[in-house]
Amino acid sequence: MMSIYSEILRFIDYMQVEKNASAATIKNYKGDLEQFAHFISRQYGLEQEEIGIDFLSHKVVREYLMYLQDQGLKKSSSARKLASLRSFARYLCKQNILDDNPLALVSTPKQERRLPRFLYPAEVEALLNAPDRGTPLGQRDKAILETLYASGLRVSELTSLDVQDVYLYGDFIKVKGKGDKERLVPLGSKAREAVHIYIEDGRSKLLKPGHLEEKALFLNWRGSRLTDRSVRNILDKYMHEVAGNLKISPHVLRHTFATHLLNNGADLRSVQEMLGHVKLSTTQIYTHLTRESIKKIYDNTHPRR
DSSP states (O other), X not given: OOBHHHHHHHHHHHHHHTSOXXXXXXXXXXXXXXXXXXXXXXXXXXXXXXXXXXXXSHHHHHHHHHHHHHTTOOHHHHHHHHHHHHHHXXXXXXXXXXXXXXXXXXXXXXXXXXXXXXXXXXXXXHHHTOSOTTSHHHXXXXXXXXXXXXXXXXXXXXXXXXXXXXXXXTTEEEEEOGGGOEEEEEOOHHHHHHHHHIIIIIHHHHOOGGGTTOOBSSBOTTXXXXXXXXXHHHHHHHXXXXXXXXXXXXXXXXXXXXXXXXXXXXXXXXXXXXXTOSSHXXXXXXXXXXXXXXXXXXXHHOTTO
């Protein structure tokens, strides 16, 4: 009998070697698939080696989704776990381990469509002006905030930037996104100025004798590459200063970037390219309009305004 656990390990190797999936994607796949196998073990009273690949069936997956629902898991999380199982099933079909995809008819949990959270221009202005530009860390933080808002980068894309990825005289940065796909993203004049000051002054002061060859653009106080968590902490610090208890994630600045571009007339395809979205449908969630934009459009277009 072919064990589901051994096939999960082979699938993870395949995703790493053949598909060059990111570390985060690999972690999610592994966690989702192992959780499914643990569910089977508890549900049917089986040891790991007793769980065959035949348990990846329409019936068992439906039971699993009902279990997740009973546990109060968000529909978005259940949908992601189902997507992992579908990818696994497609791999097994490709390897001729399964004749047919048993999950082809399993429907995705209906999602609640929520508008992405974003900041208004005045809130962004207060946030961007919060860092003390007279210190190396303040210069770094100013450059980080300006870059996030100017480019709409994911936090992982920001922290993976090297100095050589910044083309200040060309006003753009080279970004390595999901699946190691590279794209060029414009960098506005305000962000360019903040990054230039940081590179010329703050970054050189943050470099330590043992890290003089460090390539990372954004450094921590020890002179090494800044982490995603550190960027979140930086954002929390300045949001607390300007807005008290209001907390946002770096992704909210990505939402804000897209929302402001579209509200000011940018076309959806261009925003898709800058965000690094593979599907246009992913970008379309940002086509909501602020109340101010709706009122302005109404005032400018309705004949009896």
